[in-house]
Amino acid sequence: MWERRYGFPQPARDQFGERVYLPQDIEKLRLLKRLMDRGHRPGKLMGLDVETLARLAAAPLPATDAEAPAANFHEFLRRLKDHDMQGVRNYLAQALMQQGLRTFVHETVAPLNAAIGQGWESGTIEVFEEHLYTEQMQRILRGAIMNLPAYHPVPKILLTTLPGEQHELGLLMAEAVLAVEGAHCVSLGVEMPVPDIVQAALRHGAHVVGLSFSIAFPAAAVAEGLHNLRTTLPPSIALWAGGRGSGHVKRPMAGVQLVPELFTLVELFKAWPGTPAK
């Protein structure tokens, strides 16, 4: 479509008439992707040459005054950039031990995710470094969750994501804060088709189905997926939607509980009938 509309890329053709992209075009496309993720629009970028794009990509973000990564994360990011995997592991394990799982999730995992995401957008973090981070963090969280007993039989909470949502860290963070409270969680992993979610919820006798949406998940798909699931799922089973992507839902949906913050998740759990307040 871009080729038709903007004249870029203009691939060569192989013997069968199929498009073959030059390496330098692919490099430009990678730059475009990064800039578009930052909010630029394709029409404006397409005409620029690689150098201009690279300069744009290298330029620092307009400093979202929201939150600069806390100073102590610099140490973590340094270890990650140095590929000191043992150091990365130690940092996380130590933070977990010092803070406890609940505080660790809120004050280390969440801000670190934001810092990594920001680094990815600004190009200071490579793809494989982001993967390494995710991999190590998943290990730490899973390890911590595994050691917690589920002493509250209700509500039984089924956790998963819809097809297309591959971001597993959000799910693990939710499971972690719930596990701390002793909640009975069953995680199905990511990308579960709606009919299978329904079937799993019924078979498990789940009281709640919890979905996690990352900010990258298309807004339309969030609404459609939730509506789909809500109409298929028996009304007696609650549906909770969390993660940054759940913010895409502007107006409240009947029978869908939005969970904008991890704190909300804990509150919802504690407010469930039969869950003793601590």
Add this chain to the structure above:
Amino acid sequence: MWERRYGFPQPARDQFGERVYLPQDIEKLRLLKRLMDRGHRPGKLMGLDVETLARLAAAPLPATDAEAPAANFHEFLRRLKDHDMQGVRNYLAQALMQQGLRTFVHETVAPLNAAIGQGWESGTIEVFEEHLYTEQMQRILRGAIMNLPAYHPVPKILLTTLPGEQHELGLLMAEAVLAVEGAHCVSLGVEMPVPDIVQAALRHGAHVVGLSFSIAFPAAAVAEGLHNLRTTLPPSIALWAGGRGSGHVKRPMAGVQLVPELFTLVELFKAWPGTPAK
């Protein structure tokens, strides 16, 4: 394409002329998918009605006399089908403790994977049950790997899969058997683009890049991906390809070491110059 060619499915159209599929058509498509995974071809199935398809799908496989799931797995599969997650976890944890990680991988994980795969093909295992299995197994394996020290600095092995290969268990099994030997492994998780693999290998100073392919990964993509990576990666870095899908490569490729079996992986590691034989 099927609609054009076979007349099925014949979706209704919404107000914008876009296809809307009836739930019963989707159900038939799910059956078709399952049967095609078993080797049936679409042209033969398309004309049949749902009942016939369901009967076909329910029919047992022609009993691949290769290996019936060992009797003791029945207990595990029963717990999985009963959604007794605590029981599933206990079974795996107990097997791991009894057998040790090396034997656990070879004699429990590998055959269980086969049994689950077979159950999925024959329709006795639901999608969400397969996800649950994968999730629990991943937790066990990651937990076990995390506690092993990497006392051999060389070779440093980078583990990952190519884009499109989402199967993570194979990767974890490889990491587990290597970790038992004290190998220095760095796992990047799944679906890493070739340029990023190269970059990661260089930055980490890896001696080996290990790729895992499941049997479901298209044969052509295995060959293309390996060739691609081999030509981009410096010749000094070895490239190992394992998993059932690596069997798709018929003739040996220069500079690519095929690893048909997990045992081979350990042998390759031990044969690396500088690795002391145990």
Add this chain to the structure above:
DNA sequence: GTCAAGCCTTTGTCCAGGACATAATCTATG
């Protein structure tokens, strides 16, 4: 009867050009 080589059928994926809903931006008005 068994096996291999070659032919035919099946099937997936590409191509081109057209259309239009929706999101993003701009403009005019209060």
Add this chain to the structure above:
DNA sequence: CATAGATTATGTCCTGGACAAAGGCTTGAC
């Protein structure tokens, strides 16, 4: 300066055509 409406930009769908690659079948040799 804010807001509603107009305009532009952009993604995704549609149709119909083409053909490579894989799979299955037939024929002939031994």
